[in-house]
Amino acid sequence: MKILHIISSPRAQASFTIQLGEAIIKKLVSKNNNASVVIRNLNIDPLPYILDSTIESFNTQPENRSAAQLEAVKLSDSTLGELIEADVIVIGAPMYNFGIPAVLKSWIDHLARAGVSFSYTADGPVGLIHGKKIFLAIGTGGVYSEGDYKALDFIEPYLKTSLGFFGMTDVTVFRVEGVSVSSLKENAMQIALEKLNVLD
Numbered sequence: 001m002k003i004l005h006i007i008s009s010p011r012a013q014a015s016f017t018i019q020l021g022e023a024i025i026k027k028l029v030s031k032n033n034n035a036s037v038v039i040r041n042l043n044i045d046p047l048p049y050i051l052d053s054t055i056e057s058f059n060t061q062p063e064n065r066s067a068a069q070l071e072a073v074k075l076s077d078s079t080l081g082e083l084i085e086a087d088v089i090v091i092g093a094p095m096y097n098f099g100i101p102a103v104l105k106s107w108i109d110h111l112a113r114a115g116v117s118f119s120y121t122a123d124g125p126v127g128l129i130h131g132k133k134i135f136l137a138i139g140t141g142g143v144y145s146e147g148d149y150k151a152l153d154f155i156e157p158y159l160k161t162s163l164g165f166f167g168m169t170d171v172t173v174f175r176v177e178g179v180s181v182s183s184l185k186e187n188a189m190q191i192a193l194e195k196l197n198v199l200d
């Protein structure tokens with residue numbers, strides 16, 4: 001089992017989403033002697049925004065790409081390659097202003113490639129990346145799993161939609177939530193970790 005851990009919080013070991021992602025991985029590894037883990041920290045190795053040259057490159061057949069276009073597509077190719085290599089992808093996603101951090105959005109933007117991660121057919125778009133198990137480790141200052149704020153969580157719907165568009169529909173969501181709420185923050189991590197029991 002090859003596990004890919006996508007980290008998008010810049011807060012290193014203080015990060016709740018990194019801690020939660022690591023706890024998910026620990027559970028998976030404890031059940032799979034042959035598991036290996038690749039860590040992709042998107043703040044240490046950020047992916048650039050999509051440029052005109054990147055789009056041109058995406059839209060040009062590999063054999064027809066110019067040197068600049070070949071260069072522009074390199075990071076997308078390696079990002080996709082790393083994803084395709086993995087069986088399980090654990091994605092740490094802190095909530096930033098109701099959505100995901102820009103570095104994580106850039107990761108998605110580099111994965112979205114017509115003909116590689118999805119394809120347009122006569123019946124509409126189909127995803128081309130299959131057989132992956134995804135775990136989301138979402139961290140939020142407030143509570144978004146239920147109640148009034150549920151409709152304001154754009155992380156879970158966005159990631160499920162994007163990953164599903166690429167064919168990855170087996171998504172399990174774990175949350176550490178309420179880390180900015182005085183009455184909840186003390187126990188937020190403990191409660192999140194207890195919910196990982198479903199992986200036992």
Ligand SMILES: Cc1cc2nc3c(=O)[nH]c(=O)nc-3n(C[C@H](O)[C@H](O)[C@H](O)COP(=O)(O)O)c2cc1C
Binds near residue numbers: 018140142
């Ligand atoms: C720039 C920024 C924006 C944030 N926006 C929100 C938000 O819109 N809603 C929310 O509930 N929490 C928000 N938070 C709180 C984070 O989601 C929370 O602290 C989370 O634990 C951060 O993940 P991390 O601990 O892995 O870094 C924000 C935090 C930062 C730094």
